[in-house]
Amino acid sequence: MSARIQDDQRDTDLADAPLDAALRRVWDTPRGVWGALATVDHKVIGRRYIATAFVFLAFGGVLALLMRWQLARPESRVLTPDLYNQIFTVHGTSMMFLFAVPVMEAMAVYLVPLMVGTRNIAFPRLNAFSYWMYLVGGILLWGAFLVDMGPDIGWFAYVPLAGPQYGAGKRVDIWAQMITFTEISALAVAVEIVVTVLKQRAPGMSLDRIPLFVWAMLVTSFIIIMAMPAVMVASTALILDRLVGTHFFNPAEGGDVLLWQHLFWFFGHPEVYIIFLPAVGMISSILPTFVRRPIFGYLPLVLAMVSVGILSFGLWVHHMFTTGLPRLGESFFTASSMAIALPSGIQIFCWLATIWYGRPVYRTPFLFILAFFFTFIMGGMTGVMVASVPLDTQLHDSYFVVAHFHYVLVGGAVFPLLGGIYYWFPKFTGRMMSERIGKWVAGLLFTAFNFTFFPMHVLGLLGMPRRVYTYQLDMGWGGLNLFVSLSAVVLAAGFLLFFYDAVRSARHGEPAGDNPWGAATLEWATASPPPSYNFARLPVVRSANPLWEDDGVLPVAGGLRVDRRELLVTTVGDALPEARESSPRPTIWPLWSALATTALLLGSILTPWAVVWGAVPVTIALIGWFWPGGRKEEES
Amino acid sequence: MKQDVVVDLSDLPMNGSGTASLTWWGTVAFMLIEGTGFALMISVYLYLGSLAPAWPIEAPPPEWGPGTGVTLLLLASLVPNVLLSRWAAARDLRKVRAGLLIMAVFGTAPLVLRVWEFMALDVSWDSNAYGSAVWMLLGLHTTHILTDLLETYVLAALMFTRHADNPRRFGDVQDGAMYWNFVVLTWLPIYACLYGIPRL
Numbered sequence A: 001m002s003a004r005i006q007d008d009q010r011d012t013d014l015a016d017a018p019l020d021a022a023l024r025r026v027w028d029t030p031r032g033v034w035g036a037l038a039t040v041d042h043k044v045i046g047r048r049y050i051a052t053a054f055v056f057l058a059f060g061g062v063l064a065l066l067m068r069w070q071l072a073r074p075e076s077r078v079l080t081p082d083l084y085n086q087i088f089t090v091h092g093t094s095m096m097f098l099f100a101v102p103v104m105e106a107m108a109v110y111l112v113p114l115m116v117g118t119r120n121i122a123f124p125r126l127n128a129f130s131y132w133m134y135l136v137g138g139i140l141l142w143g144a145f146l147v148d149m150g151p152d153i154g155w156f157a158y159v160p161l162a163g164p165q166y167g168a169g170k171r172v173d174i175w176a177q178m179i180t181f182t183e184i185s186a187l188a189v190a191v192e193i194v195v196t197v198l199k200q201r202a203p204g205m206s207l208d209r210i211p212l213f214v215w216a217m218l219v220t221s222f223i224i225i226m227a228m229p230a231v232m233v234a235s236t237a238l239i240l241d242r243l244v245g246t247h248f249f250n251p252a253e254g255g256d257v258l259l260w261q262h263l264f265w266f267f268g269h270p271e272v273y274i275i276f277l278p279a280v281g282m283i284s285s286i287l288p289t290f291v292r293r294p295i296f297g298y299l300p301l302v303l304a305m306v307s308v309g310i311l312s313f314g315l316w317v318h319h320m321f322t323t324g325l326p327r328l329g330e331s332f333f334t335a336s337s338m339a340i341a342l343p344s345g346i347q348i349f350c351w352l353a354t355i356w357y358g359r360p361v362y363r364t365p366f367l368f369i370l371a372f373f374f375t376f377i378m379g380g381m382t383g384v385m386v387a388s389v390p391l392d393t394q395l396h397d398s399y400f401v402v403a404h405f406h407y408v409l410v411g412g413a414v415f416p417l418l419g420g421i422y423y424w425f426p427k428f429t430g431r432m433m434s435e436r437i438g439k440w441v442a443g444l445l446f447t448a449f450n451f452t453f454f455p456m457h458v459l460g461l462l463g464m465p466r467r468v469y470t471y472q473l474d475m476g477w478g479g480l481n482l483f484v485s486l487s488a489v490v491l492a493a494g495f496l497l498f499f500y501d502a503v504r505s506a507r508h509g510e511p512a513g514d515n516p517w518g519a520a521t522l523e524w525a526t527a528s529p530p531p532s533y534n535f536a537r538l539p540v541v542r543s544a545n546p547l548w549e550d551d552g553v554l555p556v557a558g559g560l561r562v563d564r565r566e567l568l569v570t571t572v573g574d575a576l577p578e579a580r581e582s583s584p585r586p587t588i589w590p591l592w593s594a595l596a597t598t599a600l601l602l603g604s605i606l607t608p609w610a611v612v613w614g615a616v617p618v619t620i621a622l623i624g625w626f627w628p629g630g631r632k633e634e635e636s
Numbered sequence B: 001m002k003q004d005v006v007v008d009l010s011d012l013p014m015n016g017s018g019t020a021s022l023t024w025w026g027t028v029a030f031m032l033i034e035g036t037g038f039a040l041m042i043s044v045y046l047y048l049g050s051l052a053p054a055w056p057i058e059a060p061p062p063e064w065g066p067g068t069g070v071t072l073l074l075l076a077s078l079v080p081n082v083l084l085s086r087w088a089a090a091r092d093l094r095k096v097r098a099g100l101l102i103m104a105v106f107g108t109a110p111l112v113l114r115v116w117e118f119m120a121l122d123v124s125w126d127s128n129a130y131g132s133a134v135w136m137l138l139g140l141h142t143t144h145i146l147t148d149l150l151e152t153y154v155l156a157a158l159m160f161t162r163h164a165d166n167p168r169r170f171g172d173v174q175d176g177a178m179y180w181n182f183v184v185l186t187w188l189p190i191y192a193c194l195y196g197i198p199r200l
Helices: A018-026 A032-038 A042-071 A081-115 A124-146 A173-197 A214-242 A257-291 A298-314 A327-339 A341-358 A364-386 A387-394 A397-428 A435-461 A480-510 A589-606 A609-625 B020-052 B064-089 B093-120 B129-158 B167-199
Strands: A553-558 A566-570 A578-584 B001-007
Touching: A018 A257, A042 A081, A042 A124, A042 A214, A042 A480, A081 A173, A081 A214, A081 A397, A124 A173, A124 A578, A124 A589, A173 A214, A173 A589, A173 B020, A214 A257, A214 A298, A214 B020, A214 B129, A257 A341, A257 A364, A257 A397, A257 B001, A257 B020, A298 A327, A298 A341, A298 A397, A327 A341, A327 A364, A327 A387, A327 A480, A341 A364, A364 A387, A364 A397, A364 A435, A397 A435, A397 A480, A435 A480, A435 A566, A609 B129, B020 B129, B020 B167, B064 B093, B093 B167, B129 B167
Parallel strands: A553 B001
Antiparallel strands: A566 A578
């Protein structure tokens, strides 16, 4: 067991036990506080990311309940108008920027390296940095809210309301800097995923053998890379307007308020697909396991995701139909908004065919997929409706839209995500979640969700605008609103049950084993939870469903060093081995860099000079990060 | 799961260079992010310009002098930059050291001249939307010169330490050189925009 590890020791001649011991020596994160802060293990960071995102989901959910309490009856006085404004803003901002996008990227941070058969994500220190930035962004928003400084301008912060003239105080600046924090972290993760997928796949995992969740995350990461700079440009311009008196959004000096909407929605519409495509990928990866056959239409599914990714950049103006843009432009965006229903339809038909030809096993993850079908298709249909300019003009800013986007986002992303959590929980923790409670959770959430949000369509058609803190008795909206609010309580109970199940199962769930579902992809080829080094020997891939086609024997590659962190770089197309590359050890510098960046960004809310003096600690931290330490990982 | 060793990786190189290097791909991805940022800022400039009755708004077009000087310096810097990249590919430490020092000078010079370029805009960021757009566009590009220059300083210092003679470092130098090419090439459309559009 304790055979001395030589310099340049390879895994080739080692038996399983000494190999495990040797790999643990170089790959394990040290215990204690330093280890916790310095870790660069994608699994540790991924778990943290997922847990943090679900905490923000719970926080955002509490705000939703407060809003429903206020709206349960006409002329209610539970919340003041000002508090109500902060609550719907922080609810939307949390759900979009602190939950939906980060949780999808977090699932990828954990799963993608395992699914492509490598030992750590590309740029593990950047990964650590991105988590810290995300955490600080979340604390900033919620800390401000708790001291009555929460943003109150809606999650899309339209000017002039958010501009210097109407948005007095620092509330808007907090929103805008929260954007900077979360976008830096999202962009960093996107780069890591792109490089992991393109260059670190197991030998033999050619492009047509990549698991569909990984394909989805690759497309998503490219959307993030192309879309998120738009919101950073927008929020930077907003901060400059507010802090140093620029005039980007000031019509009196040649600026333009619609510029904000263009920039925001050029990011904001792809954002929907940044949230939706990972969910699509989860479905395509989970479904085969529960119908016991490979996915139907692998190639059309990949092409559909790529075309959704491209089309998502041609839709943004449909958020602006009521702003008086030229008619021809509106028609173009109507057409493109309807066109994106085509690739979405192709995916749905591929899934239906997969189920049709398979033998469904009705376990909890599969139930969530069924819940997704009904709910998402509903949301998609109302989406096609509001793509039409005349109807949109009528329904814009009404509860119909609130219903529509909750159907799309909860139905299209949260249901598959919860299915994904039930599915991969055994991999994360080594224990199963409860099948009995899981069925209750799926049933409760599906029913209560529809009871909560379906009536909102009707409320919208009855003329109830979104973002009103109350309404008069004689509007006649009281009954439906009360029903919605009561259903929301049941919905919350469903989420509570889910959290209870997750926390309970993490300690007391049934032990899972390596591959409890009998699935086909590589993350199930290692222990649950996986060891720090993921795979003792890197798997070699010969088909799209490796674990179903190799008769219980995993083909692997040998010859890597075990005296340093080493992984494999392969070619983009065919995944042919190119180099044995090293992967960094734990380091505290990403945390220092995140803290230094935090000082700069928070300081700049108060004075532009913070960018100047704040740059000094940032530079020092980055030099500390990149200066080589002389370890074996440096050898080449 | 039972394992069967079917591939032997022992003879692969211990780090990837060129397109086999992860940092090369990371650098390309960041160039894509920043390139998108530049494209968006140019779009903002053009968008605001298309709305204004007259462009520039209440200001003369920027003076040619300093901006053209910066452009020529940046273009000239491509020569030593390409040479540096080649020397790094050949792992010639002595020449790489010299090349980095030269690039440190070639990075600093346009940055200094940039101060006059800002003044030659003849408009302040808070005068009107035109002023805001040109300052932000020029500011964004200046940030890129500044960060790449700092990287060059650090790399230059690093190459005079014991860590220098390592293929990994030469790869860093090549990636840095590629990024400098990006900083120079993205300047050209910005230059055309800032100095050409107001004179149309």
